[in-house]
Amino acid sequence: MPVNGRKRMVTITINKNQYLAEEGEIFLLTAMRLKIDIPHLCYEKALDPYGSCRLCMVEVVTCGKTEMTPACTIKVHNGLEILTDTPEVIKHRNILFELYLAEAPKSEVIKEMAAKYGVTKTRFLKKIVHDDPLLGKCILCGLCVRVCSEIMGTCAINFINRGPFTVVNTPFYEHNPDCAGCAACARVCPTNAIVFEDTEKDRVMRSWSGTTVPMMTCSSCNKPFAPEKLMHEIQSRLDPQINEDIRNMCPECRRRYISRREMKIPIT
Amino acid sequence: MDERTLDEIIGRYPYPSGRTLGILREVQIKEKHIPMDTLKLVSEKLDTPLSDLFSLVTFYSFFSLKPVGEHLITVCMGTPCHVKGAEKILQSIQEHLGLSGDSSDGKYLETTPDNKFTVEIARCFGACSMAPVLHVDGDLYGYVTPEKIPEILTRYGWKR
Amino acid sequence: MKIQSARDLESARREGLIKIQPGRPRIGVGTSSCGIAVGGMALYERMKKIIQDEYPDISLVKTGCIGFCKEEPIVSVSIPGKSLVLLHKVQPDDAERIISLAMEGRVPQELALCKIQDWDHITGSLVHGGGFDGIKDYDEIPFFANQKKIILRNCGLINPEDIMEYIGTGGYFPAFKAITSMEPEAVIEEVKRSGLRGRGGAGFPAGIKWEITKKASGEEKYIVCNADEGDPGAYMNRNEMESDPHMLLEGMLIGAYAMGVHEGLIYIRAEYPLAIERLMVALDQARSLGLLGKNILNSGFDFDIQIATGAGAFVCGESTALAASIEGKTGRPRIRPPRLTEKGVFGRPTDLNNVETWCNVPVIIAKGASWFSSVGAKGNTGTKVFSLVGKVDNVGMVEVPLGTSLNTIIFDIGNGGAQGRRVKAVQTGGPSGGCIPVRLFDTPVDYESLNKVGTMMGSGGLVVMDEDTNMADIARYFISFASGESCGKCVPCREGLKHMLLILNRLIAGKGTVKDLNLLKELSETVQKTSLCGLGQTAPNPVLTTMQYFKEEYDELLEA
Numbered sequence: 001m002p003v004n005g006r007k008r009m010v011t012i013t014i015n016k017n018q019y020l021a022e023e024g025e026i027f028l029l030t031a032m033r034l035k036i037d038i039p040h041l042c043y044e045k046a047l048d049p050y051g052s053c054r055l056c057m058v059e060v061v062t063c064g065k066t067e068m069t070p071a072c073t074i075k076v077h078n079g080l081e082i083l084t085d086t087p088e089v090i091k092h093r094n095i096l097f098e099l100y101l102a103e104a105p106k107s108e109v110i111k112e113m114a115a116k117y118g119v120t121k122t123r124f125l126k127k128i129v130h131d132d133p134l135l136g137k138c139i140l141c142g143l144c145v146r147v148c149s150e151i152m153g154t155c156a157i158n159f160i161n162r163g164p165f166t167v168v169n170t171p172f173y174e175h176n177p178d179c180a181g182c183a184a185c186a187r188v189c190p191t192n193a194i195v196f197e198d199t200e201k202d203r204v205m206r207s208w209s210g211t212t213v214p215m216m217t218c219s220s221c222n223k224p225f226a227p228e229k230l231m232h233e234i235q236s237r238l239d240p241q242i243n244e245d246i247r248n249m250c251p252e253c254r255r256r257y258i259s260r261r262e263m264k265i266p267i268t
Numbered sequence: 269m270d271e272r273t274l275d276e277i278i279g280r281y282p283y284p285s286g287r288t289l290g291i292l293r294e295v296q297i298k299e300k301h302i303p304m305d306t307l308k309l310v311s312e313k314l315d316t317p318l319s320d321l322f323s324l325v326t327f328y329s330f331f332s333l334k335p336v337g338e339h340l341i342t343v344c345m346g347t348p349c350h351v352k353g354a355e356k357i358l359q360s361i362q363e364h365l366g367l368s369g370d371s372s373d374g375k376y377l378e379t380t381p382d383n384k385f386t387v388e389i390a391r392c393f394g395a396c397s398m399a400p401v402l403h404v405d406g407d408l409y410g411y412v413t414p415e416k417i418p419e420i421l422t423r424y425g426w427k428r
Numbered sequence: 429m430k431i432q433s434a435r436d437l438e439s440a441r442r443e444g445l446i447k448i449q450p451g452r453p454r455i456g457v458g459t460s461s462c463g464i465a466v467g468g469m470a471l472y473e474r475m476k477k478i479i480q481d482e483y484p485d486i487s488l489v490k491t492g493c494i495g496f497c498k499e500e501p502i503v504s505v506s507i508p509g510k511s512l513v514l515l516h517k518v519q520p521d522d523a524e525r526i527i528s529l530a531m532e533g534r535v536p537q538e539l540a541l542c543k544i545q546d547w548d549h550i551t552g553s554l555v556h557g558g559g560f561d562g563i564k565d566y567d568e569i570p571f572f573a574n575q576k577k578i579i580l581r582n583c584g585l586i587n588p589e590d591i592m593e594y595i596g597t598g599g600y601f602p603a604f605k606a607i608t609s610m611e612p613e614a615v616i617e618e619v620k621r622s623g624l625r626g627r628g629g630a631g632f633p634a635g636i637k638w639e640i641t642k643k644a645s646g647e648e649k650y651i652v653c654n655a656d657e658g659d660p661g662a663y664m665n666r667n668e669m670e671s672d673p674h675m676l677l678e679g680m681l682i683g684a685y686a687m688g689v690h691e692g693l694i695y696i697r698a699e700y701p702l703a704i705e706r707l708m709v710a711l712d713q714a715r716s717l718g719l720l721g722k723n724i725l726n727s728g729f730d731f732d733i734q735i736a737t738g739a740g741a742f743v744c745g746e747s748t749a750l751a752a753s754i755e756g757k758t759g760r761p762r763i764r765p766p767r768l769t770e771k772g773v774f775g776r777p778t779d780l781n782n783v784e785t786w787c788n789v790p791v792i793i794a795k796g797a798s799w800f801s802s803v804g805a806k807g808n809t810g811t812k813v814f815s816l817v818g819k820v821d822n823v824g825m826v827e828v829p830l831g832t833s834l835n836t837i838i839f840d841i842g843n844g845g846a847q848g849r850r851v852k853a854v855q856t857g858g859p860s861g862g863c864i865p866v867r868l869f870d871t872p873v874d875y876e877s878l879n880k881v882g883t884m885m886g887s888g889g890l891v892v893m894d895e896d897t898n899m900a901d902i903a904r905y906f907i908s909f910a911s912g913e914s915c916g917k918c919v920p921c922r923e924g925l926k927h928m929l930l931i932l933n934r935l936i937a938g939k940g941t942v943k944d945l946n947l948l949k950e951l952s953e954t955v956q957k958t959s960l961c962g963l964g965q966t967a968p969n970p971v972l973t974t975m976q977y978f979k980e981e982y983d984e985l986l987e988a
Contacts, residue, residue, distance in 0.1 A: 068958060100919065159323050351897055392658075397498065
């Protein structure tokens with residue numbers, strides 16, 4: 001319980017050492033702050049814990065019994081006891097890494113991460129990558145889908161099919177007019193699987209069935225600088241509204257415009 | 269599906285619980301698949317993102333995006349059917365109809381080139397006492413053997 | 429007419445009794461899904477026509493299923509003052525003779541399976557009478573003799589599409605008793621004392637779950653019935669709903685009153701159209717008698733039930749996936765806590781119980797917790813219905829007290845292997861369970877004992893395997909099933925099961941090595957320990973148990 005608005009500090013035990021930690025905090029974050037290494041792929045601070053990647057599994061000790069639990073789903077409480085590096089944890093984690101190496105054979109991120117924990121080979125049949133819009137790098141952590149719906153409110157992409165046939169893409173694998181081209185999906189992707197490119201006039205989400213979003217051109221320098229739909233969305237939410245003069249300027253021109261105005265240099 | 273029929277279906281679901289799947293279930297039963305245009309219409313009418321609906325219809329095995337042929341054959345693959353030879357029943361049907369048995373999205377659904385028969389599998393009908401079982405257009409056949417397949421198919425206009 | 433008082437209910441009971449024992453011959457035709465599939469409906473239609481044209485004095489009804497699937501279509505003939513006779517394997521051509529004999533107070537002897545002199549409906553009892561000396565008694569048929577029918581108390585004997593017949597056997601009296609004379613807390617206490625545990629497979633005490641839901645904060649709550657019977661090889665719930673839908677509705681009504689909940693949902697598989705239809709009929713009838721809706725039994729209590737259909741996803745048996753599915757989302761389980769009792773359907777506290785759990789409730793209220801807990805074993809009270817299927821002689825639905833041994837179920841009731849083949853093993857608990865070898869058949873069927881031998885109770889499918897069944901193939905079958913039903917959210921289940929399947933395929937094709945066998949075991953353990961929900965956590969059980977009990981069959985597959 002917060003006391004006077006401050007979080008209560010409690011004692012927890014990690015790998016037999018005692019630490020002070022904030023009550024109610026997600027244990028994965030506590031561990032990260034304490035520089036206790038726990039690999040993870042699907043956790044993102046801005047979203048609720050999802051628990052799909054299973055890499056952050058640790059052992060929770062209760063009454064002498066241990067139970068494998070993902071660190072991102074454990075809330076810190078007084079007397080919490082965790083083991084992060086038991087043979088059991090390592091054994092299962094290594095198999096999970098092998099599964100990831102087979103599922104996303106082209107991902108350098110996965111290779112490096114697995115190697116860091118001593119896994120350099122997989123005994124499982126690697127997925128054959130052929131025409132994969134996600135380049136053989138997707139591990140289906142779901143971050144892109146969740147960012148698109150929960151943060152952006154767009155819902156342009158989603159999971160398709162189920163089980164081993166699950167993929168992420170747009171409905172009917174078609175250009176999706178709902179997409180705002182914000183590319184938050186690409187930024188949040190832990191394995192850099194999502195590809196998009198900005199052309200003269202458009203942002204093309206290559207991974208999402210070529211979904212194309214027109215770019216807004218700067219009213220000053222005439223260069224494209226951000227997806228139109230996204231800009232309108234942002235502008236509609238701003239209060240007070242941006243001054244008409246600089247409304248449709250790229251950030252660079254806007255900066256120059258404002259500094260010139262402040263320095264009283266004539267604007268051309 | 270025309271808009272009026274869809275409106276009628278939607279009208280039958282005043283409560284939020286079970287609404288979306290109930291509506292899609294009726295579309296599936298009526299059209300024998302989920303047409304793309306209908307799904308888009310449902311998305312507009314329920315004010316639900318199309319990506320969510322597409323996710324639903326590809327997740328649940330009751331729905332199919334591919335149209336089916338004149339007759340739909342569903343082979344039960346439940347455990348009692350399996351131990352009593354359901355695999356051989358399916359193979360026999362595929363051989364007689366010249367189907368490959370391949371699936372790319374985890375849902376097996378294959379139609380003959382003449383559009384006469386579509387074959388699919390189901391996880392369990394709950395008619396285990398008569399295993400192995402299959403449905404043709406909703407008619408249940410129990411205690412099926414590979415030898416009985418030509419006779420069953422013939423009833424639905426199959427010619428050797 | 430609305431039932432508003434004890435007198436109303438009593439007169440409804442008398443009306444119902446007259447339907448069951450009309451004082452003239454009554455013929456009941458088994459028309460649940462399996463009965464229909466072997467010709468039950470054709471038989472019913474044939475009889476209907478003959479009776480309409482020639483014998484208007486005979487009462488003809490559709491009944492549910494008495495559970496002896498092997499003997500379907502089953503027809504019951506009741507002559508006033510005489511035993512009720514069950515006829516088996518009845519063909520449409522037998523219709524004429526059955527009817528004309530019934531008019532003379534007789535039955536076709538060669539079609540007779542057995543006779544019932546009196547019947548304990550638990551909530552009431554019926555005396556049919558004597559006679560028919562040449563026909564075996566119900567208790568003399570081994571398939572029936574070793575069963576104890578509490579849940580299936582009415583199945584196959586009453587018309588599931590007529591609420592009056594349910595009331596005629598004492599139905600809705602328990603609900604009346606609970607609502608008009610018991611405090612909600614007392615109802616919960618009774619269910620707690622009965623020791624009733626969740627019949628969906630996990631075995632959590634139902635009364636405690638009710639208590640947690642009642643205490644959960646939030647004005648609006650749901651109670652939900654899980655009727656998404658997804659285990660391949662299990663059809664108990666289908667039969668219960670098709671044969672006696674009101675026992676489910678009454679159980680939910682009593683639960684709703686106890687928990688103070690006003691909205692109920694039945695989440696049912698889309699693959700069960702007849703059960704859905706009969707539930708709809710039952711709901712309408714209950715509403716028209718004021719047993720659902722506003723001011724139930726004139727008590728001021730409001731409660732109604734809606735039906736939500738599933739769409740084919742085994743994973744939706746998992747509670748959080750089920751809730752998501754009701755909300756119109758994909759059935760991908762979420763991490764727990766919070767549990768459903770705290771945050772369930774549309775974020776409201778939700779009590780989720782299996783069909784059969786609900787069906788036990790009216791009995792507990794009618795007969796009391798002590799009576800209920802005297803049936804079964806300590807900590808495993810009451811009965812459980814199983815679908816006894818696969819390579820067993822007497823295929824059917826059987827109800828036995830918990831703690832009954834597998835031997836009794838498979839050999840005494842099931843009469844051993846079909847066509848004289850030797851029984852080798854039985855799979856319990858569906859894809860989440862395991863295969864138990866015949867040498868362990870003295871295992872009592874209760875939640876804990878089954879766990880001890882590496883399997884689980886599950887919802888009640890018992891699939892018998894004989895000497896011709898290859899156990900590695902069975903393991904592959906279940907892994908293929910689980911992989912196809914995996915939601916794909918977490919990697920051990922999505923990818924792990926896929927690779928288990930690939931390894932099993934390699935082994936069965938004769939191309940596997942000892943390394944493959946070891947990797948299969950290692951991977952099984954990781955999938956078990958690291959999967960997000962019960963589907964993945966239990967999916968390796970069939971592999972692990974067959975590797976444990978039938979290792980030699982795997983060794984035989986290895987490359988020389």
